[in-house]
Structures are given as C-alpha cells and as structure tokens.
Amino acid sequence: QKEVEQDPGPLSVPEGAIVSLNCTYSNSAFQYFMWYRQYSRKGPELLMYTYSSGNKEDGRFTAQVDKSSKYISLFIRDSQPSDSATYLCAMSAAVPAAGTALIFGKGTTLSVSS
Amino acid sequence: ETGVTQSPTHLIKTRGQQVTLRCSSQSGHNTVSWYQQALGQGPQFIFQYYREEENGRGNFPPRFSGLQFPNYSSELNVNALELDDSALYLCASSLELQSSYNEQFFGPGTRLTVL
Numbered sequence: 001q002k003e004v005e006q007d008p009g010p011l012s013v014p015e016g017a018i019v020s021l022n023c024t025y026s027n028s029a030f031q032y033f034m035w036y037r038q039y040s041r042k043g044p045e046l047l048m049y050t051y052s053s054g055n056k057e058d059g060r061f062t063a064q065v066d067k068s069s070k071y072i073s074l075f076i077r078d079s080q081p082s083d084s085a086t087y088l089c090a091m092s093a094a095v096p097a098a099g100t101a102l103i104f105g106k107g108t109t110l111s112v113s114s
Numbered sequence: 115e116t117g118v119t120q121s122p123t124h125l126i127k128t129r130g131q132q133v134t135l136r137c138s139s140q141s142g143h144n145t146v147s148w149y150q151q152a153l154g155q156g157p158q159f160i161f162q163y164y165r166e167e168e169n170g171r172g173n174f175p176p177r178f179s180g181l182q183f184p185n186y187s188s189e190l191n192v193n194a195l196e197l198d199d200s201a202l203y204l205c206a207s208s209l210e211l212q213s214s215y216n217e218q219f220f221g222p223g224t225r226l227t228v229l
Binding site for chain 1: 149154155156157159162172204
C-alpha cells in the first residue's frame with residue numbers, strides 16, 4: 001500500500017461546477033497537508049496547506065483534513081476553465097524543511113469545460 | 115524577485131551516460147530539494163541540501179548525487195543512466211526556518227529522456 005493514494009482521474013466538469021478532490025493516507029505521523037496545482041510543462045505551485053485536522057478556506061478553494069479517517073479533500077467552487085490542471089496532494093510528518101520530504105499523491109487531472 | 119530556474123529545459127541521453135542538471139534557487143532561499151516525477155506520477159523526494167550539506171535523502175541509489183554552492187544554487191548528478199531515470203526532475207527552494215512552515219517553491223523542471 002502506498003503512503004498516499006489519490007485517484008488520477010481524469011475528472012471532467014462543466015464551468016461553474018463544484019469540484020471535490022481527495023486523498024487518503026496510511027501514515028498517522030503526517031501533520032502537514034498541502035495541495036499543489038501543476039499546469040502542463042510547469043512545476044507544482046502551492047494552493048493551500050493545513051496543519052493537523054480542520055478546514056481552511058481561500059477564495060474559491062477549501063481544504064479539509066480528517067486525521068481520524070486519514071482523508072483529505074480540496075473543494076473548488078465555481079470552477080473555471082483556468083482551473084484545468086493536475087492537482088497533487090502532499091504530506092509531511094514534520095515542518096516541511098530540515099530534510100523533511102514531501103510525500104505526494106499521483107495527482108488528479110481536472111478539466112473544466114466552458 | 116526571481117523565481118526558481120532550472121536548466122536545461124529538456125535533454126536526451128543514452129543508457130550508461132552521466133547527466134548534470136542545474137537549479138538556481140529563489141532569492142533569499144537557503145534550502146534546495148530535488149524531486150523526480152515520472153510520467154503520470156507524483157514527485158518523489160530525491161534529497162535536500164541546506165547550506166551546502168545534504169540534509170535528507172529519499173530512496174534513491176548513490177548514483178544520484180548533488181551539490182549546493184555558496185550562492186545556494188544546486189546541481190543534481192546522475193551516473194550510469196537507466197531507462198527508468200526518464201522523468202521530469204524538479205527543484206524546489208525554501209527558506210529554512212525550523213520553527214514554522216515554509217513553502218517550497220518549485221521550478222519548471224528538466225525533462226530527461228534516456229534512450
């Protein structure tokens with residue numbers, strides 16, 4: 001079993017839809033949870049990070065972490081064609097520095113049609 | 115402020131050859147991490163350099179090695195290339211602050227193809 005599981009999709013939705021992206025994990029030591037967006041031929045860019053359990057909102061994006069279920073989610077409201085990209089979840093057991101590796105999921109490819 | 119840059123953008127090598135990839139970290143950052151992203155996969159941690167010392171390593175063989183220079187730029191060297199080394203190699207820089215979260219900023223990557 002991989003440490004982080006993420007359905008690769010692809011996921012296709014119409015413009016304006018609510019998108020739900022999810023990851024499950026097996027390592028209970030993970031404390032930092034991140035969502036990255038990666039456009040084609042680009043490096044990943046950080047969308048949001050959450051420490052421990054709870055919700056975090058930033059504009060149209062909401063991140064949720066449920067440590068009891070080892071399950072994290074990213075919701076995108078009012079999706080736009082510019083949201084079409086690959087979304088990667090990432091986790092770490094300690095502060096993402098000082099030699100701490102980020103453990104990534106496979107990524108989910110999202111396509112938003114206008 | 116200049117972001118993370120990587121060179122070359124892409125290159126093609128044959129099995130058994132050696133390759134060097136380069137990364138310039140974002141201004142003010144002192145930590146560089148390298149990741150390998152195979153097609154259809156998420157990035158996998160190779161190693162991290164902090165103040166010119168290796169500061170953490172993933173599950174990669176010793177033929178993957180690196181350097182960090184006094185200006186915090188970095189190189190990734192891969193010897194005896196194998197077909198499975200074909201991937202996008204990503205460099206990420208950050209400012210080492212142990213007491214708080216600090217974002218890793220990724221470069222655009224170098225696409226390596228091994229024939």
